Amino acid sequence: MKRDLTVNLGNLLLSLSEITDIANPSIAQHQYRTAFIALEIAKNANASPQMLKNIFTAALLHDIGAISIEEKAALHSFVEMDYDLHCIRGEMLFARTPWLKPLAKIIRYHHRNWCNWDAPISDPTVFSAQVILLADFIERSIDKGKYILHQNEEITERVIELKDTVLHPELLDCFKDLAKKEEFWLDLLSPRLYSILLHEGPFQKIWIGGGGIATIAMLFSNIIDFKSPYTATHTSGVAACAEKLSALFGLTDLEVTLMKIAGYFHDLGKLVIPNSILEKPDKLTPAEFAIIKSHTYYTYFVLSSIGGLEPIARWAAYHHEKLDGSGYPFHCKANEIDSGARIMAVADIFTAIAEDRPYRAGMSKEAIYKVIRGQSDHNLLDAKFVDLLFDNYDEVYAYVREKQQTARSFYEDQFSNAANTGDS
Ligand SMILES: [Fe+2]
Ligand SMILES: [Fe+2]
Ligand SMILES: [Fe+2]
Numbered sequence: 001m002k003r004d005l006t007v008n009l010g011n012l013l014l015s016l017s018e019i020t021d022i023a024n025p026s027i028a029q030h031q032y033r034t035a036f037i038a039l040e041i042a043k044n045a046n047a048s049p050q051m052l053k054n055i056f057t058a059a060l061l062h063d064i065g066a067i068s069i070e071e072k073a074a075l076h077s078f079v080e081m082d083y084d085l086h087c088i089r090g091e092m093l094f095a096r097t098p099w100l101k102p103l104a105k106i107i108r109y110h111h112r113n114w115c116n117w118d119a120p121i122s123d124p125t126v127f128s129a130q131v132i133l134l135a136d137f138i139e140r141s142i143d144k145g146k147y148i149l150h151q152n153e154e155i156t157e158r159v160i161e162l163k164d165t166v167l168h169p170e171l172l173d174c175f176k177d178l179a180k181k182e183e184f185w186l187d188l189l190s191p192r193l194y195s196i197l198l199h200e201g202p203f204q205k206i207w208i209g210g211g212g213i214a215t216i217a218m219l220f221s222n223i224i225d226f227k228s229p230y231t232a233t234h235t236s237g238v239a240a241c242a243e244k245l246s247a248l249f250g251l252t253d254l255e256v257t258l259m260k261i262a263g264y265f266h267d268l269g270k271l272v273i274p275n276s277i278l279e280k281p282d283k284l285t286p287a288e289f290a291i292i293k294s295h296t297y298y299t300y301f302v303l304s305s306i307g308g309l310e311p312i313a314r315w316a317a318y319h320h321e322k323l324d325g326s327g328y329p330f331h332c333k334a335n336e337i338d339s340g341a342r343i344m345a346v347a348d349i350f351t352a353i354a355e356d357r358p359y360r361a362g363m364s365k366e367a368i369y370k371v372i373r374g375q376s377d378h379n380l381l382d383a384k385f386v387d388l389l390f391d392n393y394d395e396v397y398a399y400v401r402e403k404q405q406t407a408r409s410f411y412e413d414q415f416s417n418a419a420n421t422g423d424s
Helices: 009-019 030-044 049-060 069-076 084-095 098-108 124-141 152-160 169-179 182-188 193-200 210-226 234-249 253-265 268-272 286-292 295-303 310-317 339-354 365-377 383-391 393-413 415-420
Strands: 006-008 207-209
Touching (some): 006 009, 009 049, 009 193, 009 268, 009 295, 030 124, 084 098, 210 268, 210 415, 234 253, 234 339, 253 310
16 A cells, blocks of 8 residues: 555546536536636636636636536536525635635536626636636537537627626727637647646646645545535445554555545446436436446546556545446446555445435444445455454444434535525
């Protein structure tokens, strides 16, 4: 296992931003393109380096509060709908993430029209929120089936019509300058956009360590869990269980932190699965289960593209693999599943059957033992870690429950009631 961990912040944010847009071709790259447009407009407006970082980060994650693929697709399509809900939820998610807290108001107001602000455009929050509103509008206006230089003038005209009401005139002047350059539009639709943002974005030289990664992983664990009330505390429980079992197994402090991060990320790929399948109360059809099987593929797909997170990618993404090779989707053999992944598999199944779901109560200790011991007896789970769990059952159970309770309080008291707390 690794002795130290650092990742490039741009690499981390770009890869994670992609997972929320990957599921539906109509929204693919929406946040990348919005971030690119926002960054270029802000540069044209001579924004400070710190402001560029803030705008880039907020734009890359601006729709984080849209919790289902269905909601994201609707937001993208200019249909009449309640835009406030995803802004309020996004604000809440940012506000509980220390490093992103100062950007929470930008997310809250990224759909607020200029005429509804009573603060000046020189206010950093107003300016940033207006830049993202403009960038989001431009991105959604692009007809993806048409060559970009055959539509850029029309898009520019549509944007200029928003002057004074929706957008501040100074911002539109910056955009008009930018819109003259074919290069801007060609970059925007370039298949190389990821690498442009990575190498020319504001984070190309910024690296973060385990604590910073854990903060962002926790944010994503909330997004994964809050997609559905059925699983609103699952990830918090798996992360806590993986953390506890690795500590009891005698891993170092750093390794325990990495396992907690892997736990937060283990179901990252569920962000690609439609809620209609995730929330189906009946047994899944084979066709639906085939879609579910992709979730750990996407967990791996995203995490393995973040330089430095390769072991975490395996520990997170192999939680449905079995020691006899019968798991999914990688069908790893026992020698390909290391201790971290074996612990995660035990943590996932234990948490899933121990936790209450809206449609059933959590299992008793005896029933949990029967299921999990049955799996190790059949060479599906590693007996060593099953023993570790049951030798320390009360301690592990109490720790998992405590962490899940914290997540549930936030979810029930604030997040799921977000629709009633808005002030527009
Ligand atoms: Fe939005
Ligand atoms: Fe958006
Ligand atoms: Fe899973």
